Amino acid sequence: MPNPPDAPRFLFEGQDAFDALSASLADTVLILEPDGVVSYAAPGVVAILGITPQVLEGQPLLAFVHPEDRVHEEAGGFWQAPLPFEREFRMRGVGGDWVWVRVLSGATDRSGERLASADRILGDRTLLLLRDRRSDAQVRDADDLLHRAFDAVNNLVVVTDMRLPGNPLVMVNQNFVDATGYPREEIIGRNCRFLQVRPDGTRDNTDDGQAEALDEIRRAIASGASTHALLRNYRKDGTRFYNRLYLTPIRTAAGELTHYVGVQNDVTAEIEQRDEAERRRRLLRAFFDSAPFLMGVVEDRDGEVRHQTANEAALDLFRSAGAQADRIEGASLTALGFSAAEADLWERHVRTCAKTGEPSHFRTVFPWGAHPDAPDVRLLDVVVNTAERGEPPLFSYVAEDVTERRRSDTERRLLAAAVEQAAEPIVVTGIGVDEPGPRILYANEAHARTFGYTVPEIIGRSPRMFQGPKTDRAVLDRVRARLEAGEPVQAEAINYRKDGSEFVLQWEIAPVRNDAGEVVNWVGTQRDVTERRQLEREILEVAAREQERMARDLHDGLGQVLTGAAFRLQALYYALDGTDQADLAADALRTRQLVEGALEQARAIARGLFPINIEPDEIHDALARLAADAAMAFDITCSFEGDATITAPTREHAAHLYRIAQEALANAARHGRAKTIEVGLTRAGDHAMLTVRDDGIGISDTALAGGEGLGLRTMRYRADRVGGEFEVRHREGGGTVVAVTFEPAQAEEEE
Structure with a gap:
């Protein structure tokens, strides 16, 4: 580092003599300003560093010290340390080589203070003695070895x-x-x-x-x-x-x-x-204490089994037996509330485990010694295992409360037996509805008897294997929609047995959900209703013929009699009118009016009893007439409100819907003692809904629970015939609601 020409140099009286003296010393003199800048370097610096004093003078001393040996400013300059002091570090010499030097403070008096003569000359400056550590080869080698060993x-x-x-x-x-x-x-x-x-x-x-x-x-x-x-x-x-x-x-x-x-x-x-x-x-301790099992560690010392530790589940059980389980370590079994017989049982299994080296399993009950079938008894499955082979050896145990599992297993076996021995077919499927459809996971023997397939023949296959040409596609689409919505569904359609014979199958499908509420399976209860449907059709046909006969009797018999009576009363009125028998004439007129009213009621009843032939697009008007006739026939308030655009798919659909409304009106008026009945025909999304609401005494809970009379069964049958969903429920505020949800005919697009 070159020295500027005008760099300050420390000068004092006798400078030349001092230079000559310092040049003859083994140590070289350096004088530093308070900020560490070299203000004077004796000529001897050339012999140590190979550089002239002028290179050092005017420069910070630390600029020549090796970075690894440099003392940071936050520690203060070493030259300001209390006297005396001594430091060793490397300084940069000629050609950039590093030279190990030793720096010593100047002379002091006996009290360790700087000489007064030095104070007079130096002021606040510091005098250092710079010594070449290389002057002694043996010391230098030892120092180098020390530094290498240090690193x-x-x-x-x-x-x-x-x-x-x-x-x-x-x-x-x-x-x-x-x-x-x-x-x-x-x-x-x-x-x-x-x-x-x-x-x-x-x-x-x-x-x-x-x-x-x-x-x-x-x-x-x-x-x-x-x-x-x-x-x-x-x-x-x-x-x-x-x-x-x-x-x-x-x-x-x-x-x-x-x-x-x-x-x-x-x-x-x-x-x-x-x-x-x-x-x-x-x-591990958290798991140990939070485990639902009873867990602990025991030792067999001097012929007695004693606890070393136990988890909270085990401690709770011991406390429930009246034991003081606050200090578990070293506690004997009897001290923890074990009966003598129970303690003997546990000790025998601990020693069996010690002898064989294998886990020992046993079952016991709590309270200790209670009968397994007694109320509130806990059944415990216990496994004893070797935890540590030593003296004394340690054994761990895990006791699982299997009371609920045993009860669940018993209930499961009973349920399985009931399902297997049920007279009606029962199947459990997966949840997929896309092709090839849900897979059958279970079927009972009744299913095999009904369909003619063995159970192994259908496991893994879709229930669609039982469908054929006459299976109603509209019913299947409705079932699929309900399944996709995760809702239960009831329907019936023609199915086919293994021999190809067809029959009417009614089924009820319900979702099976996991703890998260997700549908994981479907369970279906099925029944062959072919004979029942045939019987119902025959009953309806007989009822229809009987209604027709009654309608003719009303129309041709009672109707003619009432008509004749009305004419006679009219003639009597004319004969008496204008005479002194005016009161009798008025009575004859009122009586004729009553007879005509009775005749109109008879005709309304007859119309209701006659076979109907309603066109699909006339269902709205037919229901309106039915409400008006019911109001007259039963002398009640009966109204109709409906969507005139709703059309039944076929005449058969229209007839069944009409008869459902007719039966519901008759039930409400006769059995429900209703004063007001409302008939409705409305849309509900892609479906239509026929409703009959009344303010009567309401349907009985027995009927809602399944104890249906012939009228309800007939309505349900008719709803099934149109592929609809039939529902009967209590009306809020009193009365009954009968509803049928069905698919109306699709409106034709205009060309």
């Missing part, structure tokens, strides 16, 4: 200087540099506290024993003692590591404490393993 030590080694403010680091080995990630120039001159700084800039000096460790280090340094502590530190990249620090004081021959040597071991892996082991221990 080769596997531990992290540091040296601090107690004589400098803040006790800074003045020497670290290479392992410390590598382990912390900090270069030497960012370490030397700093207190070790910088390793406690977290990535967020805060100091880690409190939790998990850190504060106690730091307090111990401060106490030891304050008293000049040795100590050791476990510290949490942070590398330059922010990662945390643990080191176990051993601090040893270094003293001069006179006993003065000058330095501390810190030997550190990176124990991060050890601490992390310890923490992981502790975490696993806590997790």
Whole structure:
């Protein structure tokens, strides 16, 4: 580093004599300004560093010191340390080579203060003696070996200087540099506290024993003692590591404490393993205590089984037996509430396990000794196993409360037997509705008898295998829509047996849901209703013929009689009108009007009884007439409100819907004692709904629960015939609602 021509040079009286004297000394004199700038370098610097005094003068001394040996400004300049002092470091010489030098403070008086004569000459400047460590080859070789050994030590080694403010680091080995990630120039001159700084800039000096460790280090340094502590530190990249620090004081021959040597071991892996082991221990204990099973560890010592530990489930059971289970360790079985017989049972199985080395299984009950079928008894399945072979050996046990499982198993077996022996076919399927359809997972023997297939022949196949040409596609589409919505459905359609014969199958399908409410299976109950449907058709035909006969009798018999009576009464009225029998004439007229009203009612009843032939697009008008006739026939208020655009798919559909409304009206008026009835025909999305609502006494719960009379069964049958869904329910506020949801005819698109 070139020296500016006008660089200040420290001059004093007798300068030439001093230069000559210093040139003859083994040590070279340097004088520093308070800020560390070299204001004077004796000529002897050439012999040590190979550079002239002019190169040093005017420059900071630290600019020539090796970065790894340089003391940071935060620790203060070493030349300001209390006298006397001595330092060793490398300085840059000629050609950039590094030369080990020893720097000593100037002479002092007996009290350790600088000589008064030096004060008069130097003022606030500092005089240093620069010595070439290479002057003694043996010492140099020893020093080099010491430094190589220092860097080769596997531990992290540091040296601090107690004589400098803040006790800074003045020497670290290479392992410390590598382990912390900090270069030497960012370490030397700093207190070790910088390793406690977290990535967020805060100091880690409190939790998990850190504060106690730091307090111990401060106490030891304050008293000049040795100590050791476990510290949490942070590398330059922010990662945390643990080191176990051993601090040893270094003293001069006179006993003065000058330095501390810190030997550190990176124990991060050890601490992390310890923490992981502790975490696993806590997790295991948490699992142990939260397990629903009774779990514990016992030992067999001196012929007696005693507990070492038990989880909360086991302790709760012991407490329920009246035992004091607060201190479990060392407690005998009888001390924990075991009866003598129960304790003997457990001890026998512990010793069986010890003898065979295999787990020992047994079943017992709680309360101990109770009968297994007694109320509130808990059935326990117990497994004893060897936990540790030693002296005495340890055994673990797990006792599972299988009371509910046994009850569930019993109920499951009963249910399985009931399903298997049921007279009606029952199937369980998967939930897929797309091709090839839901798979059959289970079918009972009644299904095999009904369809003619063996159970193995249908497992894994779709129920669609039983459908054929006459199976109503509209019914299947309605069933699919309900299944996709996760709703139960009831329907019937023609199915086919294995021999190809067809029959009418009615089925009810309900969803099976898991704990999350998701549909996981479908269960279907089926029945062959061919004969019943045939019988119902025959009953309807007989009823229709009987209604026709009654209608003719009303029309041709009673109707003619009432008509004749009306004519006679009219004639009587004319005969008496204008005579002195005016009161009789008025009575004859009123009687004729009553007879005509009765005749109109008879005709209305006859119309209701006659066979009907309603066109699909006339269902709206037919229901309106039916409501008007019912109002007259039963002398009640009966109204109709409907959508005139709704059309029945066929005449048969229209007839069945009409008869359902007719039967519901008659039931409401005759049995429900209704005063007001409302008939409706409305749309509900893609479907239409026929409703009959009344304000009567309401349908009985027995009828709703399935105890239906002939009228309800007939209406349900007619609803099935049109592919509709039939529903009867209580009306809010009193009365009954009869509803049929069906698919109307699709409106034709205009060309």
